[in-house]
Amino acid sequence: MKTYSLTFLLLLGSISIFSQQLATSADEIQKGLLQKTKLEKSSLVKNVPFENIGPSVMSGRVVDVDVNPENTAEFYVGYASGGLWYTTNNGTTFEPVLDNAETINVGDIAVDWKKGIIWVGTGENNSSRSSYAGIGILKSTDKGKTWKNVGLIDSHHIGRIILNPSNSDEVIIGVTGHLYSNNEERGIYKTTDGGITWKKTLFINNETGIIDVAYTPEDFNTMYAAAWDKDRKAWNFEGNGSGSGIYKSIDAGNTWNKISLEGSGFPTGNGVGRIGLAVFDSNTLYAVHDSQFRRDGSKKTEKSSGLTKDDFKAMSVETFLSLEDKKLNRYLKTNGFQEKYRAENVKQMVRSGSVKPIDLAKYLENANAALFDTPVIGAEVYRSNDGGKTWKKTHKEYLDDIFYSYGYYFAQIQVNPTNKDHIYISGVPILKSKDGGKTYKSISAANVHADHHSLWINPKNPNHLINGNDGGVNITYDDGENWIKANQPSVGQFYAINVDNEKPYNVYGGLQDNGVWVGSVNAKENVSWHQSGHYPWESIMGGDGMQVQIDNRNSNVVYTGFQFGNYFRLNRATDEQTYIQPKHELGESPYRFNWQTPILLSPHNQDILYLGGNKLMRSMNQGDEWSAISGDLTNGGKKGNVAYGTLTSVSESVFQFGLIYTGSDDGLVYVTKNAGGNWNKISNSFPADLWVSRVVASMHKKERVYVSLNGYRSDNFNAYVYMSDDYGQSWKNIGKELPISAINVITEDPKNENILYIGSDNGAYVSLDKGKTWQVFSKGIPNVAVHDIVVQSEANDLLLGTHGRSIYKTNIEPLQNLNSEVLDSGLHLYTMNSIKASPRWGSSWSKWLEAYEPSTTVKYYAKTSGTVTVKITTESEKTLQEFSSSSDRGLNYVEYDLTISEKGRKALLKEFPDEDISKKKNGKYYIPVGKYEITISNGKQIEKVPFEVK
Numbered sequence: 001m002k003t004y005s006l007t008f009l010l011l012l013g014s015i016s017i018f019s020q021q022l023a024t025s026a027d028e029i030q031k032g033l034l035q036k037t038k039l040e041k042s043s044l045v046k047n048v049p050f051e052n053i054g055p056s057v058m059s060g061r062v063v064d065v066d067v068n069p070e071n072t073a074e075f076y077v078g079y080a081s082g083g084l085w086y087t088t089n090n091g092t093t094f095e096p097v098l099d100n101a102e103t104i105n106v107g108d109i110a111v112d113w114k115k116g117i118i119w120v121g122t123g124e125n126n127s128s129r130s131s132y133a134g135i136g137i138l139k140s141t142d143k144g145k146t147w148k149n150v151g152l153i154d155s156h157h158i159g160r161i162i163l164n165p166s167n168s169d170e171v172i173i174g175v176t177g178h179l180y181s182n183n184e185e186r187g188i189y190k191t192t193d194g195g196i197t198w199k200k201t202l203f204i205n206n207e208t209g210i211i212d213v214a215y216t217p218e219d220f221n222t223m224y225a226a227a228w229d230k231d232r233k234a235w236n237f238e239g240n241g242s243g244s245g246i247y248k249s250i251d252a253g254n255t256w257n258k259i260s261l262e263g264s265g266f267p268t269g270n271g272v273g274r275i276g277l278a279v280f281d282s283n284t285l286y287a288v289h290d291s292q293f294r295r296d297g298s299k300k301t302e303k304s305s306g307l308t309k310d311d312f313k314a315m316s317v318e319t320f321l322s323l324e325d326k327k328l329n330r331y332l333k334t335n336g337f338q339e340k341y342r343a344e345n346v347k348q349m350v351r352s353g354s355v356k357p358i359d360l361a362k363y364l365e366n367a368n369a370a371l372f373d374t375p376v377i378g379a380e381v382y383r384s385n386d387g388g389k390t391w392k393k394t395h396k397e398y399l400d401d402i403f404y405s406y407g408y409y410f411a412q413i414q415v416n417p418t419n420k421d422h423i424y425i426s427g428v429p430i431l432k433s434k435d436g437g438k439t440y441k442s443i444s445a446a447n448v449h450a451d452h453h454s455l456w457i458n459p460k461n462p463n464h465l466i467n468g469n470d471g472g473v474n475i476t477y478d479d480g481e482n483w484i485k486a487n488q489p490s491v492g493q494f495y496a497i498n499v500d501n502e503k504p505y506n507v508y509g510g511l512q513d514n515g516v517w518v519g520s521v522n523a524k525e526n527v528s529w530h531q532s533g534h535y536p537w538e539s540i541m542g543g544d545g546m547q548v549q550i551d552n553r554n555s556n557v558v559y560t561g562f563q564f565g566n567y568f569r570l571n572r573a574t575d576e577q578t579y580i581q582p583k584h585e586l587g588e589s590p591y592r593f594n595w596q597t598p599i600l601l602s603p604h605n606q607d608i609l610y611l612g613g614n615k616l617m618r619s620m621n622q623g624d625e626w627s628a629i630s631g632d633l634t635n636g637g638k639k640g641n642v643a644y645g646t647l648t649s650v651s652e653s654v655f656q657f658g659l660i661y662t663g664s665d666d667g668l669v670y671v672t673k674n675a676g677g678n679w680n681k682i683s684n685s686f687p688a689d690l691w692v693s694r695v696v697a698s699m700h701k702k703e704r705v706y707v708s709l710n711g712y713r714s715d716n717f718n719a720y721v722y723m724s725d726d727y728g729q730s731w732k733n734i735g736k737e738l739p740i741s742a743i744n745v746i747t748e749d750p751k752n753e754n755i756l757y758i759g760s761d762n763g764a765y766v767s768l769d770k771g772k773t774w775q776v777f778s779k780g781i782p783n784v785a786v787h788d789i790v791v792q793s794e795a796n797d798l799l800l801g802t803h804g805r806s807i808y809k810t811n812i813e814p815l816q817n818l819n820s821e822v823l824d825s826g827l828h829l830y831t832m833n834s835i836k837a838s839p840r841w842g843s844s845w846s847k848w849l850e851a852y853e854p855s856t857t858v859k860y861y862a863k864t865s866g867t868v869t870v871k872i873t874t875e876s877e878k879t880l881q882e883f884s885s886s887s888d889r890g891l892n893y894v895e896y897d898l899t900i901s902e903k904g905r906k907a908l909l910k911e912f913p914d915e916d917i918s919k920k921k922n923g924k925y926y927i928p929v930g931k932y933e934i935t936i937s938n939g940k941q942i943e944k945v946p947f948e949v950k
Contacts, residue, residue: 023181023715024740026154029135032717032740033102036763036776036783039739043775044890045766045815050780050800050808052490053507054525055537058514059449059472060491060804063124065456066111067466072458075466077473078106080124081132081785081804082491086144091473091486097144099782103762104804105132107158107176112168116143119171121158125211126453127179127232127239127408129595130493130512130803132761132785133157133715137173139195150195154185156715159211159228164220164252169194172253174210174225180232181715182206188213188225190253201249202256207231208243213253214277214285217417221252222282224259224388226275230408234665234691234713236640239408240292244272248388265391266382267291276411280420285384286437287391288425290407291377295398307331309364315357320350335364338583346586355587366564366590366643379403379427381413381437394437402427409451417459426452430467432480443480451513470513490525490806495596496547497801499792500555508558509788509801510545510596516560517545521797521809540570549601549609559601559623564643565593565613569623580623582611591615592637594646594665604657612647616662616676629676634664649695655702661728663692669707671728682728683707690720694745700753703727708735708743712761717742721758723771734771747789752816757798759786764800768818775890781808814859814891827868828861829936829943837929837949841898842920851922855895860936860943862887870894871935872904872927872947874911880904880927887938896934898949899924 040046060082067075073090076097083104085094098104098120107125111118122134133156138147152158157176164170170192177186186209188202202210208229215223225248229241245268246260260266271293279285307327312320325343332341349355379402382391402425403410416422421436429444430452444450449471458464463479472487493512500506504522511517519537529535543562551557559580561567569578584591591613602608611617614637615628637645646665653659658675662668667690669683683692690709698704705728709720721735721743734756735743741760749755758765764777764786781800788801796816800808814830822828833856840852858870865888872881880900885892900908905917905925915928927949935944 023178023183024711024717026185028740029717030153033135036739036741037102039774039776040778042889043778044768044818045775046778046890047888047892048777048779048810048812048815049893050777050810052525052780052805053521053799053807053809054490054523055492055517055519055535055806056490056525057487057535057537058492058511058517058539059487059489060493060514061124061126061451061453061470061512062468062473063106063126063453064109065454065466065468065473066109067456067458068111068113069459070113072464075456076109076111076118077468077489078109078120079104079489079491079804080126080128081105081130081493082489083782083784083804084109084118084120084144085489085491087486091475091484092488094486094489096489096782097140098138098147101138101147102149102783103132103135104782104784105134107134108161110161110163110171112163115141115168117141117168118144119161119163120147121155121161121173123155123157123176125157125159125176127157127176127230127237130785131157131179132803133179133717137161137195150191151198152185152189154183156183157209159209159226160213162213162215162223166220170220170252171195172213172215172223173198174213176211176228177206177209178715180234180713186210188247188253188256201253202247204229204243207241211274211411212277214279216279216282219282221250222387223249223253224277224279224285225249225256226277226287228274229272230274233640233642235638235642235644237408237642239290240271240273242268242270242272244275246275246277246287246388259388260391264389265393267293269293271376274408274411276413276425278413278415278423280415280417283385283387284415284420285388286394286413286415286423287382287384288411288413289380289382290403290411291380292407293377295375295377306334309335309361312357312359312361317350317357320357321347331360336583337363337586341586349586359587363584363586363590366592376405376407378407379410379425381423381425381433383437394433395439399425399440402429402431404428410453412453412455414455414457416457416462418462422462424455424457424465426455428452430455430469430480443476445480445483447483447485448474449513488527491804492806493803494801494807495545495787495803497788497790497799497807498548498550499790499799500550501552501794502555505792505795506555507799507807508548508550508560509807510541510548510560510562512803513544515539515543515545515562516541516548518558521792521795540572541568544595546596547599549599551601551606553606557622559599559609561597563595565591565597565611567597567599567611567623578623580609580611580619580626582613582617582619582626582628591617592634592643592646594643594648596648598647598650600650600652602652602657603654604652610650610652610660612650612662614645614647614664616647616650616660618676630662630670630672630679633662633670633679634668635666648692651695651697651705653697653702654699659697659702661695661697661705663695663707665691667692667709669695669728671705673727680728682724685731686722687711687720689714690716693743696746696748698753699748699750701725706746706748706756707731708746708758710742710744712742717761719743719758719760721746721771732771734767737772738765738774739776744785744787745789747791749812749816750791750793751796752819755815755818757789757791759789759800761785764789766815768815768823777810781805814861818861818891822861823863825861825941826863827936827938827941827943829934829945830859830861831945832856832858832934832947834948834950835898837926841926842922842924844921847921851920853897853922853924854926855897858894858896858934858936860887860892860894862889862892862938865889866938868892869937869939870896871937872896872900873933873935874908875931875933876911877933878904878907878911880908880932897924898927900927901925 229243523536
């Protein structure tokens with residue numbers, strides 16, 4: 001644990017000390033959850049229905065799988081930010097079982113299959129950029145119908161849950177703890193009364209948590225725990241420390257002793273990283289280790305015949321000028337130097353002294369490159385044959401290309417329950433060894449995504465494996481030679497979404513580790529595509545999918561890319577792909593690009609593209625050429641292995657070309673009114689050390705601008721949202737009434753300036769009065785992180801891009817019309833869309849199939865809750881159908897199934913005796929083509945609107 005004296009801290013500067021954001025307390029988080037629950041009950045928009053439109057085939061990150069040992073077709077899958085899903089048919093279909101809980105962020109799961117009890121450790125155990133915190137331990141005794149929080153609320157992230165197979169009231173929890181801050185609630189916790197009370201049985205320090213726990217089969221008293229000392233900041237991640245190590249208990253987790261000691265054979269010291277454990281029996285256990293110790297520099301690798309970056313770091317001017325032009329050009333072209341930097345030009349620059357040879361190395365160095373260039377040992381596997389007293393590495397060579405530089409994301413190991421020499425390790429690929437870890441073979445076959453986090457081995461048939469990875473669930477019955485993909489749930493983790501103006505319009509989005517996809521808003525999310533072989537969504541970019549901009553003159557021209565500013569201009573009509581990342585000048589410091597680099601097509605000219613590094617770049621010709629139109633719009637970055645001091649949001653006013661706002665990851669907001677001629681900082685009054693998640697120039701008022709700030713990267717989950725009506729000279733806090741949850745996005749309604757939409761780490765909200773009060777959306781949406789929001793203006797559709805449950809859609813026309821007149825009325829009935837009649841109504845093409853039953857939605861606003869009567873009548877007020885419906889205060893939606901009653905049929909035939917109204921296959925009468933009225937009444941007030949069947 002790192003400790004500093006007060007004197008040393010004061011030397012750092014009083015401003016930085018007092019501006020540092022503190023982690024939100026567990027009590028505040030609980031108050032926020034209660035506040036949201038209260039809001040859900042009173043919300044005017046709680047009945048606004050959201051539909052999940054997918055996509056699903058690419059899935060999302062799995063953290064754990066738990067399988068019924070007596071029926072392996074029945075299992076649960078925990079998704080990092082997508083909830084818990086249950087299948088009884090071997091993954092053919094899944095049902096969500098955590099959606100009524102206060103969070104769907106999952107770290108680990110454990111199931112007592114005999115009693116039907118489920119334990120969920122909330123808060124993901126992988127310390128990723130989007131590993132959302134949890135709220136402790138949730139328990140269900142009715143297979144997920146209801147959930148109870150049984151404690152450890154301040155844990156944030158749970159590493160492992162293990163149940164005593166003989167007594168599921170005895171539970172051991174490995175708590176990883178806060179991701180971005182220190183806390184005391186980490187270590188090993190134990191309960192013997194089913195979670196009523198907990199005892200902390202192992203605590204190392206407030207930076208070190210437990211990432212894995214495993215017990216000895218047939219002996220629950222003997223168990224092992226992997227401690228992980230880490231320190232994550234927005235600009236740096238140290239995934240190792242002297243607190244990391246392996247502990248052992250011989251009394252069912254009541255007491256612990258460290259066994260990875262000096263002389264044991266297992267690494268010790270500051271370079272020990274994340275550890276995963278697998279126990280075969282009382283003697284044999286394995287550990288996979290993400291070693292952050294440096295590689296032995298004496299083992300020289302064979303030198304490449306070409307030039308490398310390191311060659312230039314100590315090269316003299318004389319040596320550089322004597323390089324063969326062909327050799328130098330090969331280095332320049334291979335490493336993506338701009339065309340103007342070729343041997344002859346660069347040598348002239350060196351001769352003149354404007355650049356130095358070392359600049360040819362610095363040109364390529366940024367935070368991400370530095371991370372990959374770090375020569376750490378990486379993945380290694382150890383085995384003990386004496387219950388952990390001594391350890392020996394199982395292999396002689398380095399295990400390259402498994403963890404790459406992201407070992408903190410992996411470190412899972414499993415051993416075949418029937419053969420102690422058969423093991424599996426998970427990283428970017430998944431590998432198996434049949435000789436105790438001496439040699440390995442990849443089982444990342446076709447149909448299997450990369451980045452693996454969970455593996456279940458069938459104890460009765462070890463060739464049967466179920467694997468969870470960043471692309472969902474895969475199942476094999478031949479030990480990894482062939483795999484089935486089980487990706488029915490919509491659990492995509494979107495960073496950003498967008499729409500075009502086609503009819504029907506298309507939806508675009510970039511996903512965590514699953515690239516960029518596009519699909520029609522009308523695409524049906526079901527398995528019928530298997531017959532055609534064409535999934536209705538299409539992948540258009542790999543990597544971690546990022547922001548998308550679509551040329552509004554030609555929707556085939558799309559700008560998108562992957563992490564750290566690697567963007568492309570795509571022409572989908574010709575399959576052309578042009579790399580457009582801006583390049584700095586030789587001799588300058590490299591641009592810093594955020595993981596999710598912001599891009600923006602100018603609303604004034606679709607040839608003009610903006611891209612944010614640490615400076616704002618502008619291209620006047622679709623990304624072919626770039627110029628920086630600002631200086632550094634951040635605080636200058638910080639030393640670390642994560643890109644920081646970068647722009648995160650860019651917005652240009654629709655009222656004026658060159659009226660541009662930028663936001664950065666270190667809390668700065670700037671404005672220029674003259675296309676970058678000069679910039680003014682407008683964020684001095686904001687809380688410091690926060691991430692600007694969104695800056696939005698209003699489309700309703702030129703002087704208006706909105707900003708949302710996000711404290712997720714310091715475990716500060718308060719809601720920060722601000723509005724200015726004077727270009728950011730003064731600000732109004734419009735987020736103080738929101739429940740605690742970090743804010744990712746704010747969006748204006750394009751048609752009603754009073755309406756604002758908010759996406760948080762725990763759901764979506766709307767304000768009908770410019771942020772004075774907030775209503776929460778809840779129908780059809782679980783408590784999921786909403787990363788992006790977009791409105792398709794022509795269709796009046798609101799789309800939510802979630803990080804865990806793909807994309808949701810709802811029509812917002814009733815919301816847009818909730819003006820003061822409607823809100824003050826006792827009852828208001830919205831206009832009805834016309835319906836097109838169909839011979840399919842009440843029928844099917846085979847007597848063995850269910851009849852098709854149509855419906856249309858009647859939308860109305862009620863000032864008070866109660867019961868309303870809905871009538872469908874002819875224009876001459878003959879009643880054709882009548883039914884009652886319960887209404888809540890606010891917007892209400894009731895389905896009308898387009899049927900008419902027997903009495904209504906007779907009334908209609910009296911008026912139109914030639915009308916053919918026959919009983920359909922399902923025994924119902926349907927309303928014929930014609931003009932009608934729909935009437936709604938609450939006993940005091942009657943509202944009616946016309947309704948037509950065409």
